[in-house]
Amino acid sequence: MKLQIIEEVTGEVSSNPVVSDWVKKDRVRAVTAGYLNSLSDEELIEKSTTDQLAAELAAIIKTEIRNARPSAEPDELEAVLNRVDTDVRMGVANGICAVTVSKGETLDILFGKIDGELKNLADETVDKYSGEIADSITKRLDRTMAAVPCGLPVMPPHWIFTVNVWTYEVMGEYEVFTVIDNDNEVIPKPYFGHKGQKHVRTDEAVVHNDVYIGENAPIMFEFDGYSATIVGPGPKGVGDKMGKSTEESVGYNYLLSIFGGNK
Template sequence: MRLQIIEEVTGEVSSNPVVSGWIKKDRIRAVTTGYLNSLSDEELIEKSTTDQLAAELAAIIKTELRNSNPPVGSDELEAVLNRVDTDVRMGVANGICAVTVSKGETLDILFGKIDNELKNLADETVDKYSGEVAERVTKRLDRTMAAVPCGLPVMPPHWIFTVNVWTYEIVGKYQTFTVIDNDNEVIPKPYFGHKGQRYVRQEESVYHPFKENEDGSSIAIGENTPIKFQFNGYASTIVGTGPKGVGDKLGDSTEKSVSYDDLIFEIGVNS
């Protein structure tokens, strides 16, 4: 990718008839090469997924042009530098695009692996459901699979989409969960005929309705605990590249809500 970007940027900038009289083609190549060689492979890839690579390289070349003391006024100089900025960005984009197209077969193989992984996750998920729910899940996953292309670059050419898959675990509890049976006929009530039965789940002690201890206090017969739940799943979608992922709040590969660890400890499930 370094070689492709160097040649594309050098060609774009030196083709400008005004700039070609201010700076030699070999100097443009040397400046571009020096900047790209100062980056590690990881830095080059990371900067190429955003606007940072083109912006930094354009700033270096424009500084080089200003230092060449071109025989023009300030307004004309800024107009030329704006054109140079565009030339550099086009050169960087074309260089990355050339690499992407040349590696089309490799990208197809990688996307094939992603497709297989998504299908395996889909099979595992659908196996947990049945009936109408399973049918809805299957249809949604089929639409997701159909939207995944086979390694082609998209416009603009230096931006490449990614297929992201998140696995998630949800744990929680209802502080108070109440069910009311309004058709209940067990508890008579004057005027209305009967009283609706209420079933409540919350953190509280349960006492006998009429039996008492020797000291007159109510007899505890048990503990009522809140309803707790835990389930796992996954989600997949196509997203754009960038320094921060979609829905990413903390920047870590694993993120937790504030009370997650407390609930995990309370419910007693493995995170």
């Protein structure tokens, strides 16, 4: 995993043409390798379960950039460093995912073994009981087996860390979205010469000369995907805040009703 993260982080950071002029690719690789090699396997696993690994590595690389004393204005430098933050986080995530993907066959075998063990446990337990108690136990074990793909002890028999996969769906809208054209077609304005044309998207009625024309609807967006990561042992899964396998934000159902009406 260290090797994968080193290469992924080096590639992401060095792909920025501004950063590559300030800090050479070999230096980024050396700094990243030095930090990761200073960690024990246990520390690497523990820090990779949160954003601590990416945050500490990003801080080291940004310090390296500052020490290079680039000829840039403070605002420009801050913007570049923010980009470096993102590059490092992407590199760390890609490095971890690359390891997970490369071990896909092994993971499939382990999933199969765990599924078989749970089924045997269910059979043995039900044999000891009958009636309503057996039905209740069977249902509970079925729910447990259904949740197994969300967590796998990668280093048995001790639960060191877990490979987790989760899906996400994001929906939202811009309360106000404004575009101003200052360079091309303009509107004359006294004293200032001209003002740029402005297009505003917000949720309001459009009225011209006291005549209702229509509705100015806000810009909406929607996307989904999935992600995999490594987390430490614990009662909750990836991203769990309420302890449920499916969780929703406060405004999710409201936005779902809006998007559902538009589909």
